[in-house]
Amino acid sequence: MITYFLCLVLFAIGLFCVVRKRNIIKIIIGIGIMEYAINLFFVLVGYRTHGRSPIFARDQMVTNMVDPLPQSVALTAIVISLSVTLMLVAVAIRIYERYGTFDITKINRLKG
């Protein structure tokens, strides 16, 4: 139970970073934290008490293994979040070239 709660706390920290921080690099890090929290939650969803890793061996009966599907989903989600982070950082670099600042409140030419 405490693990799920900590997972929620991690997600909330990431969301707080995205909403409240002014530096765009910190915003990107916040998005990363959110993604980590969701991946952790996926692995927790698939966890079974005293379960072992889901690997079939030729000569043993595995009675209690964790669910492998959320783990593969988490892997795919990690790859997606990597590409999103890459894209955001690339755009952040170009923004710094154009605006000379990382402060999101000063990047505001799109008014009206």
Place this chain on the structure above:
Amino acid sequence: MAPFFLIIPLAAAFIMTLISRTDERIRDVFAILVAISLPVLSILTLMKVAIPAGSVLVHRMSGFMPPAGIAFVVDGLSAFMLVTVNSVALFVIVYSSGYMKKYTDKWKFYALFFMMISGINGVLIASDIFNLYVFMEIAAIAAYFLVAFGTGAEELEASFKYAIMGTVASAFILLGIAFLYGYTSTLNMMDMASVISTLPQVRTIQFISVLFLMGFGLKAALVPFHAWLAYAHSSAPAPVSAMLSGVLIKALGIYAIARIFFSVFGMSAEICQILIALGVLSMIVGAILAFGQSDIKKIFAYSTVSQIGYISLALGVATPLAFVGAIFHLFNHSAVKSLLFLNSGSIEHMTGTRELSRISGVVKNAPVTGYTTLLGALSISGVPPFGGFWSKLIIIFACIQAGHPFLALIAVLVSVMTLAYYFVSMTGVLFGVKADAAGFVNKIHPAMKAGVIAMALIVLFAPLALLPDVKKILIDGAVSVLVNGRAYADMMLGAIK
């Protein structure tokens, strides 16, 4: 049949990078050929799905049987959306082969564009909810890059803000998928529907619904999640705006909402009320914000918010007639808004400005652009006999028939407001004679004219989709998917297995 919608654009994106050093004409011809093949394929698919009515196309991957394996499923709704998306994509590609000449590295645009198309097509044919998420992210990441394609300060800023909001929305959707998997122990949407109907009613589904509404609502730009739209759509290059406004927000937002809430969760009164509330809010707020904009693209962008509200309202009313209205309005809005955004690109190309006060006399100086813009504006503001009038009329009738006369009144009022802001903003642009107006310095490329004229023909003949024979093929399959809801999913599961 189904996987080709993914394979062709993905392969085209890779081949485009390989032939990036060849002559420009070769790349243009290649892109247009690929773009022609997709609508042809989608119309063939639509024929297969519509005759006999209610059949589905299933493609199983890797020999595993669903629900354990992954399948691509094309039903009526998917087939209709595929036709819409790929037709718009074809005309946008034809247009951009002329328009994108002013940018360097046009092949990068084509590659990203095809990536986006394959992502959208993947969303439309996925039967597995995590697949839907992955394809949605492919389309969204390509869209973030395409918004920043001009690499000016404003484009980058719009792209960054859009990307942040879009990523947070995707995070909420992924969280919803995690909860849904924990609740149903399956990822296949059809299987999920049948599992949910056997499980006891708990609060989990409401919680997941809220997460999905936040995520997909942002992708669909429903008020209050619409903040990114005006920036992203007005800063992007014109073909990209046309794709974003015409196709992306419908496939990633409206289609996903319809698919998940109607086919998987089953219609519930609360969801319908929320959709109606969001729709009415979007209609009114979008129409109000469209007044007083000085940028021609921002007017079109806020008009998009307003029209998406109509579609959401019709989905929320949830009678068969309302679904016909929603589907038909989606079709009209795709064609019209793509046309208008393409024309805004032409106007910007000719005059070098997007300020309403500095553009005038487009009809006299550039008849093709002027008359097609006039056609699009008339259609979307609901002037008979064009398509927008009929679809709005169907939605208004459906509201009255379902016993919501107040909603019908709001729809009529917003329709009048739409006519008003288009009239106020477009009259000066199209017919005005101003002394201090920007001159028409550049000629537009023939390819741009060709794309716009083809789009205008679609807009002009859109009302013919309501003829019984055409309606049976184009609209009725999609409507039956929405009407049957969860019962449809059980039938599909039988077809898949």
